[in-house]
Amino acid sequence: MSFKTVERKPLTIAERTYVPQIMSGLKTTFKKMVKPKETLEYPEARPPIPPGYRGVPTLVKDPNGREKCVSCQLCEFVCPPKAIRIKPGEIAADADTAHVEKAPQEFDIDMLRCIYCGLCQEVCPEEAIWLQNQFSLSGYTREEMVNNKAKLYELGGTLPDNHFKWDKKKAAEEAGNGDH
């Protein structure tokens, strides 16, 4: 037999008056009343953001302050809601980073379309676009909700990675390993 018959005892007189049950209920609610509150007072107190959180997508610079995006447009093509628009541009020939060749001239992310999927971050070969911790943004107009390049760098800041891919490439070129 795979089931067990549970004996259901008739209620005792004390139970039928409800009083002990009401008392224990009152005890529970009183404990809740004196306990610290469960809710956050939001704008002043913020919830802790777990690692790997996917907030607003941002553009980042490397620790030397070089903009990492090379306007390959992979993120633009992968973006499911087509929130990203990139206008590629050339890096000036006399710049320090001229060997990187390309950088975005314009980079717009329409936050009214973005679905925070993180595919742009995943696809980026330069680790230039990151979904960071900001989870709350608002604006009065539709135009305000489109993050342009300046805004994206302002939100993104610098991430402490130590690849320095393009510096190594330049050093290798200068050392004579042209095809590296």
Added chain:
Amino acid sequence: MIELYLNLPVWVQASLKGLIAIGLIIPIAGACSLAERKISAWIQGRPGPNRARAWGLGYIPVLGPILQRLGVFHLMADGAKFVFKEDVVPGHVNKFYYYLAPLVALVPSLCTIVVVPFGAYFDAATETLKPLILADVDVGILAVFAIGSLSVYSLILAGWASNSKYPFLGGVRASAQLISYELSRTLSVIPVFLWVNAPGPEATLSLFAVVESQSQPGFWGGMWFVFLMPLCAFVFLVALFAETNRQPFDMPESEADLVGGFHTEYGEFKWSIFFVAEYAHMTIGSGVFVLLFLGGWNPLPWVPLEPLIAGLPVWLGGLIGASVFLGKTFFFIFLFMWVRWTLPRFRYDQVMKLGWQKLLPIAIANVIFYALAIALIERA
């Protein structure tokens, strides 16, 4: 100042006293609505209303933030909102009774305060304790019950005048429920008055006399009636919950199944009058419970107030007596709210069953038991 007051005609004096009492009870009722919001929030693990801050008062250094955290400005904003909202009257209501219902709710609940003493002072001239009361009449508790029970008409009127289904059901429930519990409530105080009215002095139903008989010297004299007659106190308290339509007995309102019950069709100021009336009812009900069973203004069992305030100035003694009484009353208001946010609502048939099949037999048996016991004690 006092001379001037005493020289006024009697009716002016009485009206002044009445206005002061109303001016006291309406802010208490308003504060109850805030307390309800705060207590529900604390029980549910929230901080509750604490955002609004008024110009002036809100920016006083220490006091302002405290008032803000307590949500006092939300209370003010709520009050102002109710006054200034558009007065919408649905087209299908019976206008006369629709307007009458909130008044019928408010007037009886404020009238009962006339016979409820809310403190006592030591009268040096006669060397006795005198009650702080609007009218120390002998009918006392009878007046509280008679006038207080009129408030059921407001629920019936509101339910009927609204001319729609849910308010009507709410009104029907209110009438049945209030009548059922009125019986047990009235029966539960009979033993108290049997005990108070010992043979000898003139018989009375005054609430002041009840407190007096809880302030006598000796073990039996100083005992609060809650210890002497716990079952009476229990029945009275349960019936009080039902009479004031508080959860778990808020059948007339029961917002889960009746939208808003009797006040579904009411809005703005008329709606708030219903609530002031409910809280006033609750305040006075708690006060009556404190007077009957918890020794009124006596600070502790077997510690009467009279010797404590005999040497003090009249106003200070009166203030102490009133504070002790109000403190106990506020505890009961807190209990009402605490219970509300603890227990789920009864089903309607359970309410009826509890009232007629449990509470009423208990109350009757209780009256018989105490009548016999008191008769035996007094014969001995």
